[in-house]
Amino acid sequence: MPTLAKLYTMLEASQHNTEDDCWVVIDGKVYDVTSYLDDHPGGDEVVLLATGKDATDEFEDAGHSQSARELMEKFCIGELDTSPPVSSKNQAAVYSEKFLHLTKQYWAVPVAVVGISVVVGFLYLRKK
Incomplete structure (x- = not known):
């Protein structure tokens, strides 16, 4: 039975922007990369700069390998809610x-x- 992905808003994701609690949004998915910050080859500053916005372009521009993309999946915690906010x-x-x-x-x-x-x-x- 497939599990339903948890939906997060960009506001929720952007509130997790510290070394102790870091989420990034890439390709419509939300990743909790807190435990990976120390291991990130580009350093934790690069990842911390990517919080609070859709970091897809930055991720693609960095030229991540297929193994990096596969590693990312274990940090995925949900999907970005793209429905328009109620005005x-x-x-x-x-x-x-x-x-x-x-x-x-x-x-x-x-x-x-x-x-x-x-x-x-x-x-x-x-x-x-």
Whole structure:
């Protein structure tokens, strides 16, 4: 049974940018390379500079070998979530649509309150 890859946002990946906690994003995959920093042939500074952004171009420009690509796979922790973030405009539209749906769904409650108020008012005025 195939396992589903965990999705990470670029914001999540960029927060892991220290020697003690280092993630990089390459080709839409997220890698936790913290344990590999000391062993990286180009030094840990090169890897740390690649955090917080998509480092695919830098990785390709460095001319990594096939064995380096195979080694990378053991550090893969998930995939980059490429879905567009929900903007505040879209979120406002979603909330207003939900509100309209609720008011349509529960219209009977305010109508009943108004109806009962009218009947009580009419009965009160009739007794005077």
